Amino acid sequence: MAKKNRPRAGHNLPGTQGKSAADRPATLKDLLDPEILNKLKTQQAELEAEEARRKEEKRRQEEEARKAEQKRLENDFEYLLNKSNQDWRKFK
Incomplete structure (x- = not known):
């Protein structure tokens, strides 16, 4: 069974074709001087x-x-002691 060709919504409608730049509403870019825009x-x-x-x-x-x-903390003995590994048996 073949599909029927149905017109898509918004495509090929009589009012949408042939609109020129003059028919569209003016934008701010169109109204400003190119020098001001630059x-x-x-x-x-x-x-x-x-x-x-x-x-x-x-x-x-x-x-x-x-x-x-970090530099200040590295000079703080208490911080280094708390941060260090407490397993002193490794260092015998």
Whole structure:
């Protein structure tokens, strides 16, 4: 038994064909000058780069703080004693 060819919803409807760019509603991109649009794009790129720099700087500061804390703990005898293996028979 062969399948019947049924028109798909939204395809080949009389009102959807032949719409040109002039018939569609205007978008903000269409209304803005290309010069203003380019300025906005460069400003967006600058802001994204600044945000990436801030995140990298924050990550670097946190890493330095962790290293400083680890170095401080390695000089603390009580911390080292608590962290060390208490099975002294291995070291005879």
